[in-house]
Amino acid sequence: MENLIALLIAAPLLGAAVLLVGGRRLDAVGHWIGTLLSTASFVIGAVLFVGLLGRSADDRTLIQHLYTWIPVESFQADVTFRLDQLSMTFVLLITGVGSLIHLYSVGYMEHDERRRRFFGYLNLFLAAMLLLVLADNYLLLYVGWEGVGLASYLLIGFWQHKPSAATAAKKAFLVNRVGDMGLSIAIMLMFTTFGSFAFGPVFGHVGGTSEGRLTAIGLMLLLAACGKSAQVPLQSWLGDAMEGPTPVSALIHAATMVTAGVYLIVRSSAIFNAAPDAQLVVTVVGGVTLLFGAIVGCAKDDIKKALAGSTMSQIGYMVLAAGLGPIGYVFAIMHLVTHGFFKAGLFLGAGSVMHGMNDEVDMRRYGGLRKYMPITFITFGLGYLAIIGFPGLSGFFSKDKIIEAAFAKGGTEGWILGGAALVGAALTAFYMTRVMLMTFFGEERWRTGSGAAADGHDGHGEPHPHESPGIMTIPMMVLAVGSVFAGFFFNLGDRFLHWLEPVTGHSEGHSPVSALTVTGATMVCLVVGVAVAWAQYGRKPVPAAAPRGSLLTRAARRDLLQDDFNHVVLVRGGEHLTRSLVYVDHTLVDGVVNGTAASFGGLSGRLRRLQNGFARSYAVSMFGGAALLVAATLLMRAV
Amino acid sequence: MNPVNYLYLAALLFTIGATGVLIRRNAIVVFMCIELMLNACNLAFVVFSRMHGNLDGQIIAFFTMVVAAAEVVVGLAIIVSLFRSRHSASVDDASLMKL
Numbered sequence: 016m017e018n019l020i021a022l023l024i025a026a027p028l029l030g031a032a033v034l035l036v037g038g039r040r041l042d043a044v045g046h047w048i049g050t051l052l053s054t055a056s057f058v059i060g061a062v063l064f065v066g067l068l069g070r071s072a073d074d075r076t077l078i079q080h081l082y083t084w085i086p087v088e089s090f091q092a093d094v095t096f097r098l099d100q101l102s103m104t105f106v107l108l109i110t111g112v113g114s115l116i117h118l119y120s121v122g123y124m125e126h127d128e129r130r131r132r133f134f135g136y137l138n139l140f141l142a143a144m145l146l147l148v149l150a151d152n153y154l155l156l157y158v159g160w161e162g163v164g165l166a167s168y169l170l171i172g173f174w175q176h177k178p179s180a181a182t183a184a185k186k187a188f189l190v191n192r193v194g195d196m197g198l199s200i201a202i203m204l205m206f207t208t209f210g211s212f213a214f215g216p217v218f219g220h221v222g223g224t225s226e227g228r229l230t231a232i233g234l235m236l237l238l239a240a241c242g243k244s245a246q247v248p249l250q251s252w253l254g255d256a257m258e259g260p261t262p263v264s265a266l267i268h269a270a271t272m273v274t275a276g277v278y279l280i281v282r283s284s285a286i287f288n289a290a291p292d293a294q295l296v297v298t299v300v301g302g303v304t305l306l307f308g309a310i311v312g313c314a315k316d317d318i319k320k321a322l323a324g325s326t327m328s329q330i331g332y333m334v335l336a337a338g339l340g341p342i343g344y345v346f347a348i349m350h351l352v353t354h355g356f357f358k359a360g361l362f363l364g365a366g367s368v369m370h371g372m373n374d375e376v377d378m379r380r381y382g383g384l385r386k387y388m389p390i391t392f393i394t395f396g397l398g399y400l401a402i403i404g405f406p407g408l409s410g411f412f413s414k415d416k417i418i419e420a421a422f423a424k425g426g427t428e429g430w431i432l433g434g435a436a437l438v439g440a441a442l443t444a445f446y447m448t449r450v451m452l453m454t455f456f457g458e459e460r461w462r463t464g465s466g467a468a469a470d471g472h473d474g475h476g477e478p479h480p481h482e483s484p485g486i487m488t489i490p491m492m493v494l495a496v497g498s499v500f501a502g503f504f505f506n507l508g509d510r511f512l513h514w515l516e517p518v519t520g521h522s523e524g525h526s527p528v529s530a531l532t533v534t535g536a537t538m539v540c541l542v543v544g545v546a547v548a549w550a551q552y553g554r555k556p557v558p559a560a561a562p563r564g565s566l567l568t569r570a571a572r573r574d575l576l577q578d579d580f581n582h583v584v585l586v587r588g589g590e591h592l593t594r595s596l597v598y599v600d601h602t603l604v605d606g607v608v609n610g611t612a613a614s615f616g617g618l619s620g621r622l623r624r625l626q627n628g629f630a631r632s633y634a635v636s637m638f639g640g641a642a643l644l645v646a647a648t649l650l651m652r653a654v
Numbered sequence: 655m656n657p658v659n660y661l662y663l664a665a666l667l668f669t670i671g672a673t674g675v676l677i678r679r680n681a682i683v684v685f686m687c688i689e690l691m692l693n694a695c696n697l698a699f700v701v702f703s704r705m706h707g708n709l710d711g712q713i714i715a716f717f718t719m720v721v722a723a724a725e726v727v728v729g730l731a732i733i734v735s736l737f738r739s740r741h742s743a744s745v746d747d748a749s750l751m752k753l
Contacts, residue, residue: 629746631675631676631679634675634676635676
């Protein structure tokens with residue numbers, strides 16, 4: 016059974032190779048090849064899953080050694096895959112949701128002449144992400160990590176003829192690079208500390224290592240996770256990444272890419288468990304990000320950017336849970352999976368809305384669309400109920416557990432983190448209700464004609480909203496079913512907990528408040544969030560032009576000034592640094608070099624005068640020299 | 655007669671030759687002055703040979719004469735060809751190699 020693991024990666028990788036090398040003669044069938052190979056990977060994953068279920072809980076780790084990549088005596092890098100419960104969960108999520116997104120893209124990208132290339136990139140994305148979660152050592156994981164970065168760059172900048180898309184792709188790549196540096200430093204630290212970077216030896220030697228070392232490794236891993244998972248302070252790329260086609264956003268936000276950071280933290284649980292300081296920083300980053308993303312999501316009028324803020328916030332929940340240690344790992348992954356369902360569904364729904372609205376993304380020009388797109392409305396609505404944590408739907412189970420775990424952290428930290436998570440829940444309810452109301456309810460603002468819709472969207476004039484074709488709605492329906500039932504299914508008899516426990520470990524915290532109280536408080540937050548949103552966007556008509564808004568709203572529209580901060584601190588700072596370095600280079604370094612050269616030049620100019628070309632003057636120096644020699648000899652004799 | 659007087663003579667001849675080398679411009683004269691210096695040296699060698707009572711100095715004087723003869727051949731050839739090409743025998747004019 017182990018031998019199947021490599022096929023999981025090989026299938027989408029083959030797809031990427033065939034589609035990208037095959038050229039135009041594959042244009043007609045390329046999208047089906049891509050979808051087929053991604054589905055094949057899912058089927059292999061399902062077979063392996065059934066195989067794992069057939070084993071006892073302690074015996075569910077499969078190792079496949081493919082070959083030795085770098086066979087140097089003290090530096091052994093193997094291409095070895097590890098399939099355990101954690102990676103299995105990710106494999107099913109990545110290939111399952113990924114395949115649905117492939118299917119959706121067949122319809123969504125139908126009129127794009129570069130569709131074959133798009134599917135090649137999608138397959139590459141899946142292959143890189145699978146390599147990331149299946150690797151058995153950090154170096155191989157790093158290969159997948161970089162592959163994900165590359166694929167995201169290619170996909171975000173897929174419409175490269177738009178300067179904004181090209182810039183967004185570059186931004187994502189560069190910001191990720193900061194995180195990648197963290198991962199590479201972490202791997203180097205591991206190698207010097209443990210003499211290896213394979214999971215087994217690293218986690219086995221954690222016990223005898225100084226806490227300072229482990230904290231350093233943990234913080235570097237966190238930096239890496241921040242880059243990929245768009246956590247503060249490396250979050251700025253996520254909003255701009257919406258420049259890519261909508262299926263890409265769904266893929267990045269639900270199945271691949273942003274989940275990689277959470278995976279890294281949970282996979283390195285042994286290191287984080289032994290480094291409480293690093294864990295604390297992880298929870299702080301998660302807590303800050305979940306509020307940050309939620310606030311940004313509240314102010315955006317672009318439907319995709321609102322959802323992007325929401326992703327940032329939800330990943331913040333996961334990172335927060337992962338930072339809580341054994342009480343949170345399982346719930347981080349559970350929320351990750353349920354989030355994968357509903358966020359993919361929401362993005363595909365947003366794509367479907369855009370598809371019917373001439374690619375309009377401004378929610379102030381939507382409204383009343385539920386009549387025109389019933390399937391999109393229902394699937395989006397179910398995803399909406401799931402993400403705000405409506406009782407019984409999947410988001411309810413997973414998010415509630417995280418909030419409980421945050422309180423169970425204990426002490427002041429527990430109260431602060433739990434409080435932040437509760438506020439986040441209220442904000443989630445607010446911004447998602449806002450998206451819902453502005454898109455599907457209210458008056459039909461796109462119809463207002465002359466000004467809003469007619470000012471040139473490829474000359475289409477007023478849009479004619481229509482439901483998307485079946486190939487796009489079917490994946491949305493499947494994901495909606497997942498959004499509704501996944502949480503309930505996972506929670507039935509703590510199924511997910513028992514499944515993942517052997518890998519991540521689990522311990523119950525001691526919560527100062529009862530689980531029922533937490534659930535009650537969450538519900539209150541939920542109701543408050545929905546009610547405020549209703550009062551603001553449901554009861555009153557939504558103005559077609561955004562009002563000026565409070566200071567916070569304006570800041571949130573600008574992504575809470577993250578780009579301004581980066582510009583002032585990093586870009587300006589960098590410019591000043593380079594300018595002063597250039598100055599030092601010109602004056603000091605060049606000065607020393609040029610000064611030496613000039614003084615030698617001057618000296619030789621003086622010396623050259625001795626060579627005046629008159630034989631008699633040479634003769635004088637010869638005689639002079641001889642006379643000096645004689646005088647010196649005589650002097651020595653006399654002494 | 656005291657042999658030291660010959661040394662004074664040798665020193666006088668050498669000084670005359672050196673002065674001539676330094677102040678005259680005509681290559682032929684400079685050349686003759688060099689010969690004068692060489693012969694002054696020869697005289698000194700011979701005097702020292704006499705004073706010390708062995709023949710080493712005289713032998714060296716012969717060597718010097720042979721070298722001087724060879725030098726005359728080469729040196730005169732150079733001066734003649736220089737004169738032919740530049741129509742001048744002044745040592746100051748031969749400054750082609752100067753920067």
